[in-house]
Amino acid sequence: MPGVSLEARALTGPATTFRAAADERSAGAWRLLRRPLLLALFLGCAVSIQASGRLSVRLIVDGIVSFAFVPVFEVLSLAVVYKRGPRRVPFAQAVDLFCVGTTPWLLWMLAFVAVRSLQTPLQATAMPDWWALTMLLSVIPTASWAAYIDLQFFRTVLPREDGRAARDLILQRVISWTCILGWYVGHELWEYIALWIGV
Amino acid sequence: MKSPRVIAIALLIVAVVAGTAADRSPDRRPLTLGGYQVLAADFHTHSSIWSDGTLTPWGLVLEADHQGLDAIAITGHDQTIGAHIGHWYSRTFGGPTILVGDEVLGDNGFHITAAGITDTVRYRRSGGTAIDDIHRQGGVAIVVHPFSDFWPGYDPRVLRGLDGAEICHPAIYAIENGQRELEQFAARAPVAAIGSSDFHGLGVMGLCRTYVFAAENSEQAILEAVRAHRTVVFGAGGRAYGDPALLPFADRLRDRAPASNSRGGALDWISRLAGVAALVGLLAL
Numbered sequence: 122m123p124g125v126s127l128e129a130r131a132l133t134g135p136a137t138t139f140r141a142a143a144d145e146r147s148a149g150a151w152r153l154l155r156r157p158l159l160l161a162l163f164l165g166c167a168v169s170i171q172a173s174g175r176l177s178v179r180l181i182v183d184g185i186v187s188f189a190f191v192p193v194f195e196v197l198s199l200a201v202v203y204k205r206g207p208r209r210v211p212f213a214q215a216v217d218l219f220c221v222g223t224t225p226w227l228l229w230m231l232a233f234v235a236v237r238s239l240q241t242p243l244q245a246t247a248m249p250d251w252w253a254l255t256m257l258l259s260v261i262p263t264a265s266w267a268a269y270i271d272l273q274f275f276r277t278v279l280p281r282e283d284g285r286a287a288r289d290l291i292l293q294r295v296i297s298w299t300c301i302l303g304w305y306v307g308h309e310l311w312e313y314i315a316l317w318i319g320v
Numbered sequence: 321m322k323s324p325r326v327i328a329i330a331l332l333i334v335a336v337v338a339g340t341a342a343d344r345s346p347d348r349r350p351l352t353l354g355g356y357q358v359l360a361a362d363f364h365t366h367s368s369i370w371s372d373g374t375l376t377p378w379g380l381v382l383e384a385d386h387q388g389l390d391a392i393a394i395t396g397h398d399q400t401i402g403a404h405i406g407h408w409y410s411r412t413f414g415g416p417t418i419l420v421g422d423e424v425l426g427d428n429g430f431h432i433t434a435a436g437i438t439d440t441v442r443y444r445r446s447g448g449t450a451i452d453d454i455h456r457q458g459g460v461a462i463v464v465h466p467f468s469d470f471w472p473g474y475d476p477r478v479l480r481g482l483d484g485a486e487i488c489h490p491a492i493y494a495i496e497n498g499q500r501e502l503e504q505f506a507a508r509a510p511v512a513a514i515g516s517s518d519f520h521g522l523g524v525m526g527l528c529r530t531y532v533f534a535a536e537n538s539e540q541a542i543l544e545a546v547r548a549h550r551t552v553v554f555g556a557g558g559r560a561y562g563d564p565a566l567l568p569f570a571d572r573l574r575d576r577a578p579a580s581n582s583r584g585g586a587l588d589w590i591s592r593l594a595g596v597a598a599l600v601g602l603l604a605l
Contacts, residue, residue, distance in 0.1 A: 124324055124605065126603060126604055126605055128604070163599065166595060168374045168375070171523070172374065172521055172524070173339075173386075174584060175339035175584065175587075176332075176338075176591050177336070177342075177343035178343075179343060181336065183376050184374060187373075187374055227603055231599050231603070238593070241581045242582070245524065246493075246580075247492075247494040247523070248490075304370070305368075308397060309372060316425065316427070316429070
């Protein structure tokens with residue numbers, strides 16, 4: 122489909138999209154960085170709109186710095202899985218295509234950013250419980266969709282056979298989610314766990 | 321580069337230029353009432369350094385300035401790293417007064433913020449012990465979001481030691497009877513009325529704020545004013561709370577309160593609409 126991005130095509134047909142994209146060999150620093158940077162840009166824009174209702178250089182840059190750990194941990198976790206088995210594309214291309222799997226998360230962020238852009242400061246700050254619950258529950262289909270796309274990535278791009286692809290997906294998720302959540306809320310989470318278990 | 325993507329990038333540039341042009345600090349005229357300098361403060365903010373916020377500590381300092389705040393406490397969850405960084409940044413590069421703070425988790429799940437301390441308060445201990453530690457460090461102890469679920473955690477010793485309690489928190493606008501519960505808690509102890517936004521990045525810093533009547537804009541003067549309960553806060557419906565001797569000044573403060581129901585001007589609308597369209601374009605094209 123000319124004029125439609127890889128992200129858009131991967132949302133509906135990830136296997137076909139990844140197979141075609143993996144056949145076009147490419148590498149280089151830009152290939153390695155461009156989609157992690159797109160993820161960082163989305164995070165920065167989301168931070169800016171959520172905090173102020175607008176996009177400003179100051180808040181976008183601050184959001185990118187605050188959440189730089191997300192693309193970093195995503196790439197590092199892929200690197201671990203990438204080294205563990207057969208691979209037919211260079212690492213830069215693997216990173217580039219792997220980051221396509223974040224598209225459901227980018228859409229998720231975009232949906233909340235769009236809602237925020239219509240809210241008053243009071244509506245944005247005083248979040249009702251049902252809205253917080255909506256945000257929380259919407260994580261489930263988003264994470265499932267992203268996992269499905271990434272499973273197709275492991276099967277077709279690296280490529281790994283079915284069982285191995287599923288194990289690699291789980292390993293990658295365990296590494297990246299542990300690091301991301303540990304970095305962001307680990308300290309606070311540990312306080313509650315320690316209080317709960319009484320240590 | 322494909323031309324549709326060029327359009328998306330152009331839209332993003334328009335959005336950022338418009339948003340940055342609109343991103344200005346308000347003109348803050350110094351205000352003296354009753355012989356005190358009136359300072360707008362937010363005593364409950366979180367940074368992105370291990371404290372589930374979305375802005376860096378220096379980002380909080382800049383955001384406070386853009387929201388017309390004269391002082392904030394950066395209150396990490398049981399740590400003060402972000403607060404120390406913000407404090408250093410403000411002292412080095414200028415900006416609102418930064419109080420090193422800490423949101424302390426108590427042994428039965430209550431939350432108390434410390435403001436004006438030097439080190440992390442020992443947590444998972446009784447409220448009385450935490451408050452003693454805060455006072456030993458020269459800080460003030462403020463109960464945060466004391467809705468009825470948290471009440472069992474506050475024993476008489478805690479109530480005696482407190483310096484302040486939140487009477488305005490964003491949740492009062494979302495929880496039925498939220499404002500009434502905070503009023504009922506405040507009636508149990510002689511405390512300074514505190515308004516704070518519990519800012520994590522979703523929403524606006526300083527939407528709930530405290531007007532502190534201080535001798536000057538300094539950390540010590542702000543802490544001294546809180547200890548003396550010299551504060552005024554606007555709660556739900558615009559009702560004013562605080563020191564009875566200062567409440568007659570409340571009307572003079574209303575025009576300084578943030579515009580909680582304004583979606584901004586033309587530049588804001590251009591920024592957010594072009595921004596959302598650009599992000600859709602970057603994903604789809």
